[in-house]
Amino acid sequence: MAAPDTIATLGEAALVERIRQRAGGPPQWVHVGIGDDAAVYAPDRNALQVITTDSLVERVHFRADWTAYESVGYKAVAVNLSDLAAMGAEPRGLLLSLALPGAFAAGDFDALIDGVLHAAAESRATLIGGNLSRSPGPVVIDVTATGSVHPRKVLTRAGGRPGDELYVTGALGAAAAGLRLLERAASPAAELENAARECVGRYERPTPRTRCGLIVGRSRGAAAAVDLSDGLAAGVRLLAQASGTGAVVDASRVPVHAGAAKLADALGEDALRLAIAGGEDYELLFAVRPRRRRAFLAAMKRAGGLPVTMIGQLTREPGVWLAGGNDRSPLSEGFNHFA
Amino acid sequence: MAAPDTIATLGEAALVERIRQRAGGPPQWVHVGIGDDAAVYAPDRNALQVITTDSLVERVHFRADWTAYESVGYKAVAVNLSDLAAMGAEPRGLLLSLALPGAFAAGDFDALIDGVLHAAAESRATLIGGNLSRSPGPVVIDVTATGSVHPRKVLTRAGGRPGDELYVTGALGAAAAGLRLLERAASPAAELENAARECVGRYERPTPRTRCGLIVGRSRGAAAAVDLSDGLAAGVRLLAQASGTGAVVDASRVPVHAGAAKLADALGEDALRLAIAGGEDYELLFAVRPRRRRAFLAAMKRAGGLPVTMIGQLTREPGVWLAGGNDRSPLSEGFNHFA
Numbered sequence: 273m274a275a276p277d278t279i280a281t282l283g284e285a286a287l288v289e290r291i292r293q294r295a296g297g298p299p300q301w302v303h304v305g306i307g308d309d310a311a312v313y314a315p316d317r318n319a320l321q322v323i324t325t326d327s328l329v330e331r332v333h334f335r336a337d338w339t340a341y342e343s344v345g346y347k348a349v350a351v352n353l354s355d356l357a358a359m360g361a362e363p364r365g366l367l368l369s370l371a372l373p374g375a376f377a378a379g380d381f382d383a384l385i386d387g388v389l390h391a392a393a394e395s396r397a398t399l400i401g402g403n404l405s406r407s408p409g410p411v412v413i414d415v416t417a418t419g420s421v422h423p424r425k426v427l428t429r430a431g432g433r434p435g436d437e438l439y440v441t442g443a444l445g446a447a448a449a450g451l452r453l454l455e456r457a458a459s460p461a462a463e464l465e466n467a468a469r470e471c472v473g474r475y476e477r478p479t480p481r482t483r484c485g486l487i488v489g490r491s492r493g494a495a496a497a498v499d500l501s502d503g504l505a506a507g508v509r510l511l512a513q514a515s516g517t518g519a520v521v522d523a524s525r526v527p528v529h530a531g532a533a534k535l536a537d538a539l540g541e542d543a544l545r546l547a548i549a550g551g552e553d554y555e556l557l558f559a560v561r562p563r564r565r566r567a568f569l570a571a572m573k574r575a576g577g578l579p580v581t582m583i584g585q586l587t588r589e590p591g592v593w594l595a596g597g598n599d600r601s602p603l604s605e606g607f608n609h610f611a
Numbered sequence: 612m613a614a615p616d617t618i619a620t621l622g623e624a625a626l627v628e629r630i631r632q633r634a635g636g637p638p639q640w641v642h643v644g645i646g647d648d649a650a651v652y653a654p655d656r657n658a659l660q661v662i663t664t665d666s667l668v669e670r671v672h673f674r675a676d677w678t679a680y681e682s683v684g685y686k687a688v689a690v691n692l693s694d695l696a697a698m699g700a701e702p703r704g705l706l707l708s709l710a711l712p713g714a715f716a717a718g719d720f721d722a723l724i725d726g727v728l729h730a731a732a733e734s735r736a737t738l739i740g741g742n743l744s745r746s747p748g749p750v751v752i753d754v755t756a757t758g759s760v761h762p763r764k765v766l767t768r769a770g771g772r773p774g775d776e777l778y779v780t781g782a783l784g785a786a787a788a789g790l791r792l793l794e795r796a797a798s799p800a801a802e803l804e805n806a807a808r809e810c811v812g813r814y815e816r817p818t819p820r821t822r823c824g825l826i827v828g829r830s831r832g833a834a835a836a837v838d839l840s841d842g843l844a845a846g847v848r849l850l851a852q853a854s855g856t857g858a859v860v861d862a863s864r865v866p867v868h869a870g871a872a873k874l875a876d877a878l879g880e881d882a883l884r885l886a887i888a889g890g891e892d893y894e895l896l897f898a899v900r901p902r903r904r905r906a907f908l909a910a911m912k913r914a915g916g917l918p919v920t921m922i923g924q925l926t927r928e929p930g931v932w933l934a935g936g937n938d939r940s941p942l943s944e945g946f947n948h949f950a
């Protein structure tokens with residue numbers, strides 16, 4: 273049997289053509305798409321373009337022996353769409369920049385592209401260009417996402433004020449619990465199989481809260497937002513810092529993911545700690561003025577009924593705290609990427 | 612003496628702050644700049660946004676023992692601005708995505724950022740966001756550049772027709788000659804020092820033809836354009852392919868860089884081959900309708916008098932040829948990134 277094609281045997285032009293074939297024809301707002309020196313697209317009337325870039329690095333953000341390349345491609349796009357969601361933007365064009373070893377298999381390449389296109393389609397984003405490079409080391413997947421948003425409906429991190437209520441979407445800790453399980457390379461007990469599948473799924477294929485960010489942004493129900501890529505503690509700190517406020521989070525209100533709670537128990541981990549510091553949940557954190565609470569909750573309902581939980585508030589007093597009973601302690605930081 | 616700071620000891624927030632400090636305040640069209648989930652900027656009225664991404668990978672595109680990080684940062688931006696120039700776009704916002712080993716020195720980090728900002732300033736582009744990741748392997752520098760262009764003044768690769776004349780800016784082969792010299796790790800003879808400095812400089816710090824692309828695009832003097840990142844042969848092939856034509860290049864007309872010719876002689880290389888297949892010159896190749904020739908040449912003059920040379924034409928007959936005397940041969944391809 274012949275050796276399978278690799279990206280070295282195919283060459284760049286064939287790889288770009290492979291992507292173009294898989295991507296199909298672009299929508300009308302794309303004037304120049306995949307394959308020219310740059311992509312060209314028409315912004316909406318009266319809309320701002322939002323743009324973000326984020327990368328997944330092999331052995332730092334993913335391991336190819338744990339996760340199929342389809343999911344890696346999906347996640348590379350999802351984490352960028354999550355940033356757009358946190359700005360209240362509607363996704364438009366994506367750029368994909370890949371640095372790949374020469375021996376990277378063509379089948380893995382196609383799977384990666386399929387994952388990229390799958391995540392894009394779910395949020396109605398379109399791949400409009402990118403770049404292919406060789407890597408002498410790890411696979412590096414860099415995605416740039418652009419989106420449009422009306423100038424007065426941008427959700428930044430800086431719009432919060434003392435007295436704003438903090439709301440978080442969904443439930444937290446599942447991605448971190450899934451990662452812990454992968455790290456231990458342990459098979460879960462039979463009664464934990466569902467929880468394990470759910471948590472690993474959340475880690476490998478996070479759902480960007482695109483519709484939620486868009487509808488909340490349009491409703492002007494929230495004053496500020498951030499996505500929880502590095503965990504709740506990091507998100508609260510970033511939002512408070514940018515808004516020039518402090519914050520208090522009530523430990524008893526943090527929505528811990530049910531499957532994560534089960535799995536944490538079995539792994540001897542603290543589920544609340546995973547929910548607060550674990551990261552990679554890609555839920556959204558909103559700061560909401562009390563007088564806009566009804567508009568915010570109505571928008572959340574219109575966005576499809578994703579659960580949302582009030583977990584604390586922004587404060588005039590500086591510092592970011594976790595309150596439990598009569599006690600409080602500093603809300604523990606997210607991790608340092610470079611340590 | 613204390614060990615110098617590394618990116619691992621500083622952490623992400625301090626690194627982002629370092630970039631923000633060096634970058635200074637953004638212009639008015641930037642609504643949300645460095646440090647939020649995504650950047651937000653206002654496109655021009657009646658203008659398209661152009662967006663491109665390109666990366667430099669250590670040991671593939673540069674070697675840290677040859678080139679200072681200030682130049683690496685400069686080049687990472689320049690190669691993206693060159694793509695915008697080839698579309699006739701005016702540079703606007705840049706995103707910088709870095710994957711760096713934990714032991715990467717803080718001094719090199721600052722030098723890299725300074726190079727990025729230097730290249731940006733020269734073309735009036737603004738750093739508006741990005742991403743920082745850890746790399747377990749090589750340094751990977753990914754830049755996304757956005758620019759604006761009027762819808763009817765976009766220069767794509769696809770606008771050429773049989774009979775169009777092919778023009779190339781500047782002189783070719785210097786970057787390839789500079790790279791050959793670095794590869795041999797040889798000190799040039801005294802009388803070649805100037806040529807060597809010039810050629811290595813072209814390889815390390817290419818000048819994007821921003822003003823030239825912009826003014827030619829606005830003049831509608833050219834029907835198609837491509838930048839010569841992978842060499843003249845690759846550029847002619849890409850333009851002809853996208854335009855659905857063939858092409859003939861006259862070998863005697865190819866403008867070989869004078870310093871490259873000297874250096875090639877000393878290194879036992881063929882200067883014409885370096886000029887045709889060498890790559891990394893980042894000059895522009897234009898296809899010009901004969902009846903628009905005067906408008907094109909007038910625009911080139913307004914753009915600052917960068918020399919431009921007619922080197923051949925697009926043909927109805929398919930194939931891309933190099934003609935010399937009474938002979939012709941296939942125009943040799945650029946290199947395959949992945950081989």
